[in-house]
Amino acid sequence: MNGVCRLLASLLYGLESYMDGTPDSIFLQDMLMGNTLHLLIKVYDRLQRFKAQRPIPVECDAERLTQELAEELHTKEASPEVVELLFLLSKPHLMGLLFVHDAVAQKDYEPELPPTPPLPDDSDEEEESVKIIRLVKSQEPLGATIKRVSTGAIVVARIMKGGAADLSGLIHEGDELREVNGVPVEDKNPEDIIPILAQSDGAVTFKVIPGTKGELAAKDAKVFVRALFDYNPIDDPAIPCKEAGLVFRKGDILEIMSQGDDTWWQARHHDKAKPRAGLIPSRRLQEKRVALRRPEALFHPQRHSKPDTGKRNEGADYGAISGIHVAGLRRSFRLSRREAQDRWRKSDGQVASQFPTYQEVVPYHKEPGAQHRLVLLVGPAGVGVSELKKKLLISDPERFDVAVPHTTRAPRKQERGGVEYHFVSRHTFEKNILERKFIEYGEYKGNYYGTSVNSVHKVLEEHKVCLLDVEPSTIKDIYTAEFKPYVIFVKPPPLEQLQLSRRKAKVISNEDEAKPTKTFTEEDFEDMIACAQVMESEYGHFFEKIIVNDDLAMAFNELRAEQSRLETETQWIPKTWAQPCSDRNLK
Known part of the structure; x- marks a missing residue:
């Protein structure tokens, strides 16, 4: 001053x-x-x-948080305080204030532009086609990559959405680079230009010849995807620029900023304040990669488990009740461990043609009065799926319920139709099979057992959360907008922890009058882990939550917390579930 x-x-x-x-x-x-x-x-x-x-904003997205708060308040009881708060949040003055706050919080005001040096006056024969561009350089990269083309020229390969180069609107893909801060680059390799940029302080001056590539088209509608694999550009030898890559993990929600390149898309994490996009492999590129390096465990699951001796209690599912693992809590029409593995081995050819990489998704929030999403519990035999389901039912019977299954066997003493089972004739059951009325079904000891679509709808129509534990092969049949299933995979811990947590557990046979018990064997543990690996490899793209059942109480608390989150937080569902149904003929 x-x-x-x-x-x-x-x-x-x-x-x-x-x-x-x-x-x-x-x-x-x-x-x-x-x-x-x-x-x-x-x-x-x-x-x-x-x-x-150097003030730093506490929150860069206050407007979105306010909208989420308003959505949550709509689900609450309409007390005077809630009504008044909703009225205040809807006032245009407050909405305008929050918009300005976010705009200021997300803008980078540093660094200041240093004094502009005189432009070079040594014009050449290309004077009319040369552009002098000056970009402010902050701690973030400029958001552009370069490459050498067949003519030997250094050109701008791509402009990263949201970066300084993109926001300036002065430099475009295809522009030929002649000088950087007065240093000629015609005889340099792209990697030699990086140190020049690193030494620049405040701003960078480029001398470029505009390319023939036209201006980018208008912005497309926002596209969000759920990543179905882990990715780290540092480990990717094919990426054009590792520094421009975007790290993400399986399950992350990404906003696709550009799909103009068939090989490398531009994307950013939807829940982070950074506006600059990063490179990720396109769906086409990643599918080719997976096809070339098929996981050994996926196509040869039998190599990861010992052969089945047929001596186990087929159809058994284990959960921890007072230190004893009870078989038969999972419905007896399920495939045995041996049958399930045989099916997976036979389906290897089918799996080879499916390489899930990205799933296009849209935000979803349950409206008041709408039906709950169907909750599917999946896991290998013995991991404790049935016990977690049972504990959840006992914890809140007014909120959770299960679909009553159908069977052709005769009712036992104290069994009531429509409570334990729907008892039907064999002819009726087979007719329902032909009419595709079952989500899944099977035959055990000469009797049919199955879960019908109507029984699931009955629970959902009562505005309860329907809990259903199914074989993983069933997921794809009910992965529709009708049920909007939320798939939870219950996974065993590593072998050493599994042996420790189940060391005193016992198994009761699934036979009708069976009383003898036996402890878990080493083979049981190995089969449980092998089956979990196969399930995750083949069906993992359906799993939205993975719970490791090392301790039943901790796993239950995690499951219960996840159910609460489903009721309050915005979720991401496949875009096809949100699209309107196709036209139907009038009856």
Whole structure:
């Protein structure tokens, strides 16, 4: 502040001899001594002090949080306080204030543009086609990649959405790079230009020849995808620029910013404040990669488990009740472990043609009064799926329920139709099979067992959460907008922890009058882990939540917390589930 004032005073003193009363000199004197200039100097001083504090916004997305709060309040009881708060949140003044807050919080005001040096005056024969571009350089990359083309020229390969180069609108894909900060680059490799940029302070000056590539088209509608695999550009030798890559994990929601390149898309994490996009492999590229390096465990699951001796209790599912693992809690029509593995081995050819990479999704929030999403519990035999389901039912029977299955066997003592089972004739059951009324079914000891679509709908129509544990092969048949299933995979811990947590557990046979018990064997543990690996490899793209059941109480708490989250938080569902149904003929 003092320096500016001294400079202004020196300027006035030096100009005294030139103040001859002409209009120009009077205008200059009035401007230098006027209140406007002095007020600007005060503003400058305040900004300098404000800059020294380096304030950081607590939240960069207050507008979105306010919208989510309003959506959650709509689900609450309409008390006077809730009504008043909703009214205040809907006021245009508050909405405008939040919009301005987010705009300021997300904008990078640093660094200041340094004094502009004189532009080079040594024009050549290409003077008309050369552009001089000056971009402000912050701590973030400029958001552009370069490459050498067949002609030997260095050109801009791609512009990253949201980066400094993209926001400036001055540099485009296909532009030929001639100089960087006055250093010619015609004889340099792309990697040699990186140190020049790294040494630049404040701003970077480019001399380019505009390319023939036209301007980008208007922005497309937002596209969001759920990543179905892990990715780290550092480990990818094919990516054009590792620094421009985007790290993500399986299950992350990504916003696709550009699909203009068939090989490399541009994307960013939807829940992070950084506007700059990063490179990710396109769906086409990733599918080719997976086809070329098929996981050994996926196509040869039998190599990861010992052969089945047929001595186990088929159809058994184990859960922890007072230290004893009870078989038969999972419905007895399920495939045995041996049958399930045989099916997976036979389906290897089918799996080879399916390479899930990205799933296009849209945000979803359950409206008040709408049906709950169907909750599917999946896991290998013995991991404790049935016990987790049972504990969830006992914890809140008014909120959770299960679909009553159908069977052709005769009712036992104290069994009531429509409570334990729907008892039907064999003819009726087979007719329902032909009419595709079952989600899944099977035959056990000469009797049919199955879960019908209607029984699931009955639970959902009562506005309860329907819990269903199924074989993983069933998921794809009910992965529809009708049920909007939320798939939870219950996974065993590593072998050593599995042996420790189940060391005192026992198994009761699935036979009707069986009483003898036996402890878990080493083979049981190995089969459980092998089956879990196969399930995750083949059906993992359906799993939205994975719970490791090392301790039943902790696994239950995690499951219960996940159910609560489903009721309150916005979820992401496949885009096809949100699209309107196709036209139907009038009856």
